[in-house]
Amino acid sequence: MSKFDLSNIKYVEIPSKGIFRLLRFTIDDKTYIAKTLKEEYVERRQYVALLKKEYEAVAKLHSTYLPVYYELIDDTRLGRCIVEEYIEGRSITDYLAEQHTEEEQERVARQLIDALQSIHQRFMVHRNLKPSNILLTKQGDNVKLIDLRPPFADEIQAPFTSTRFQAPEQKDETVAVDTRSDIYSLGLVLRQMTLPDNFAPVIAKCCSLGRTDRYMYAEDVATALDSRPSVDFSQxxxxxxxxxxxxxxxxxxxxxxxxxxSFGSDETPEEATSYILPDTVAADTAKQVAEVDTLSAVVPSGCNVDSVKQVIAARLESIYRPYQGDSIGTHSRQQISEQVRNCYYGIMRRLGTVTPEERAVIDQYFAKYRSNKDAQLKTE
The missing domain is CATH 1.20.5 (Single alpha-helices involved in coiled-coils or other helix-helix interfaces)
Incomplete structure (x- = not known):
C-alpha cells in the first residue's frame, strides 16, 4: 500500500509552464512534490503514459545532483502522479545574480557536468537542459537537475516551453536527438557563468553548431576540463x-x-586510441553496456565511410526484422528505440579517426535509414 494517500492532503500549487502541475504537500513533517498532468492533458492517454515512462526511467538514476523519485501513484482526485523530492532552492539564474565568486561558480559548473554525466551513463538524454531546470539548494548551494525528458515512443511528444537553450537539431528536427544535444545546451548555460580560463575552449566546443564537432558525453567534457588546468597568470x-x-x-x-x-609500452596504437565505457555505470545497466561493446566491436577504428554504412544497414535490419509484417504497440516501439539507441552509441564511439565531414555523412545515413525502417512499421 502506498504511503502517499493524497485524497485528503492539502497542497500548494507551484506555478509551472508546460503540461505538468507541481503540487507541494507535507506528510509527517517532510515536504514532497506531486507531479501530475494539467487538466487539458489528464484524459490524453499518451501523456498519462509519459508520466509512467518518466518515473520508470528517472527512478533508476541515483545521483546526488538529481531529485529522488519516490513513487508513481494513481490518485482518485489528481490522477496519475509522480511523488518526488521537494528541493528548497532557486534557479541557477537567481544564483548567478547573487554575485558568487569564480571559484564558487566553478564548483557549481562541475556539479552540473556530473549530474549530466549520471544521465548519459545510462544512455539517456536530458532533452530539456536550461537554467530554470537547474536548481541550487538553499543549504550548501548544491546542484539539482530537474525535469528530465526520458526517451519515449516517437509518436508521444511533449511540447517544449522554450527553445532558447535547445541544440539546432532539436529545433529543426533534422536528425534524432542524442547526448550531443545536451552538450550544446550545457555549453550555453556555462557561457552565462564566470569561470576559469580553461573552460573557454571547452565551452566553445560544446556550443559548436555541427553536433559532430561537439563532445559526445558529459564525461568527455569533464575529461577535457581536467586536461586543461587553469593557469593563474598573476603568479x-x-x-x-x-x-x-x-x-x-x-x-x-x-x-x-x-x-x-626507447621505452617500452604495453599498449598498441589501436588499443591506445580505443574508446572505453565509463567504469561507474550502474550494475543493472551491464546488459546495455555489453550490447554497446558488442556493436562497437564490429566497427574497426579508421574504417571508411562505406564500410560503416554496411555495418549500420546490417545492424538496423537485424533490429527491425523481428517486427516486420506484424502490428506493434507502444511497448515494442520502445524496445526498438532502445536497441537502435544502443546501436547508434556503440557505432559512434568507434569513429574517433574519421573526419568531421565523414562523421556527419555517417550520422545522416543512420538517421535516414532508421527513419525509413520506422515508416515501414505497422502500428496497432
Whole structure:
C-alpha cells in the first residue's frame, strides 16, 4: 500500500509552464512534490503514459545532483502522479545574480557536468537542459537537475516551453536527438557563468553548431576540463619556473631521441586510441553496456565511410526484422528505440579517426535509414 494517500492532503500549487502541475504537500513533517498532468492533458492517454515512462526511467538514476523519485501513484482526485523530492532552492539564474565568486561558480559548473554525466551513463538524454531546470539548494548551494525528458515512443511528444537553450537539431528536427544535444545546451548555460580560463575552449566546443564537432558525453567534457588546468597568470614567478622546467624536460626528450633510447609500452596504437565505457555505470545497466561493446566491436577504428554504412544497414535490419509484417504497440516501439539507441552509441564511439565531414555523412545515413525502417512499421 502506498504511503502517499493524497485524497485528503492539502497542497500548494507551484506555478509551472508546460503540461505538468507541481503540487507541494507535507506528510509527517517532510515536504514532497506531486507531479501530475494539467487538466487539458489528464484524459490524453499518451501523456498519462509519459508520466509512467518518466518515473520508470528517472527512478533508476541515483545521483546526488538529481531529485529522488519516490513513487508513481494513481490518485482518485489528481490522477496519475509522480511523488518526488521537494528541493528548497532557486534557479541557477537567481544564483548567478547573487554575485558568487569564480571559484564558487566553478564548483557549481562541475556539479552540473556530473549530474549530466549520471544521465548519459545510462544512455539517456536530458532533452530539456536550461537554467530554470537547474536548481541550487538553499543549504550548501548544491546542484539539482530537474525535469528530465526520458526517451519515449516517437509518436508521444511533449511540447517544449522554450527553445532558447535547445541544440539546432532539436529545433529543426533534422536528425534524432542524442547526448550531443545536451552538450550544446550545457555549453550555453556555462557561457552565462564566470569561470576559469580553461573552460573557454571547452565551452566553445560544446556550443559548436555541427553536433559532430561537439563532445559526445558529459564525461568527455569533464575529461577535457581536467586536461586543461587553469593557469593563474598573476603568479609570475611560478609561471616562469614552470616554463624553465618545461625547457629542461624538452631538452631531455631531445637528448633521449638523439641517443636512440626507447621505452617500452604495453599498449598498441589501436588499443591506445580505443574508446572505453565509463567504469561507474550502474550494475543493472551491464546488459546495455555489453550490447554497446558488442556493436562497437564490429566497427574497426579508421574504417571508411562505406564500410560503416554496411555495418549500420546490417545492424538496423537485424533490429527491425523481428517486427516486420506484424502490428506493434507502444511497448515494442520502445524496445526498438532502445536497441537502435544502443546501436547508434556503440557505432559512434568507434569513429574517433574519421573526419568531421565523414562523421556527419555517417550520422545522416543512420538517421535516414532508421527513419525509413520506422515508416515501414505497422502500428496497432
Amino acid at each position: 609570475g614567478l611560478k609561471w616562469a619556473a614552470l616554463v624553465a622546467g618545461a625547457a629542461v624536460i624538452v631538452g631531455a626528450i631531445v637528448y633521449i631521441a638523439q641517443s636512440g633510447i
